[in-house]
Amino acid sequence: MPSIWTKFRIAVNPIARRFNQYTAYTIRDPERIGAIQEDVPGTREYLRACGYEPQFLSAAKKHPQTGQPHDLSYRRVPDSHPPGTGDKLIAEHFRPQECQFHVHAFHVADQMQLFSHYEARPDLLSPEVDISRLRTHYRPEYGQEYIRGISDLEI
Template sequence: MADRLSSVLPYTAYAVDEAEYLGSYDADADATAEMLRDQGYHYQLFAAEKRRGEDGPTDEGSYARIPEEHPEAATGTALAETTPRECQYHVHLFERVDPDTQRVVTDLYGHYEIHPYPHTPTWDLTRPWPRHYRPTWDTPDNPRDEWTYLRGVRDPRLDRVLNY
């Protein structure tokens, strides 16, 4: 599927690194997905494939939640100038075996960003483009007031359920 979209989207896959690590959940990816749904997340059918590191495993699913308010980390960024309904917490699941306990756990990586869908009720198809697909990353090379992609920003709803 990603190959079919590569001619119309600027990317269909990319690597996530430790800057996006949110924590781990003591369950397999299916149970983690259920926990996320209980927290108000939905499955992101059209998300780019994420790989942990350049050569690591591919994510076991992509989930998002549109917030009621921006996280504190968005203060002073370009995201703060949008309504929270235009943004999302975006989470990617990576299942692994914990070497200490030999139990399956799921690592969650994620970010806070403009969501890719037109903001309802206007369905303005130009709104998410290009800010979602060509974000300004939260790196020292970019001015903070231009950032539209905040790595590792954890949704407060996940604070009480993740290990970190």
């Protein structure tokens, strides 16, 4: 079940859009990395065991087919850029510690569908203050600074 925080971000999104901002959007199918036969608590434990942590500094995501809000939003900061990013702007402009794997999980038809992308971190102060990283996070160039469907999870 989506958290109150997720429901709030979806509710205020129409207001944010009036100011050319956003707090929620529908995730795209190319971010789908698979499904696992788990419930929300089991998926939470799986993600934590893989080194992921809750990511509260994110827009709420809606499922591409059902429109339902995500049940979980987790991220992991890597030690190195993943394969396939070496020729991308994200690897050129940011160190791995300035990036994140960002996973969204949706409980659909007795399974958890997982979606993932690789992007610049939105953290204001960590690993250090970097306004260009924040600007990139919120207005990325897709395929270069926001890479859909990339994950380090084994699904």
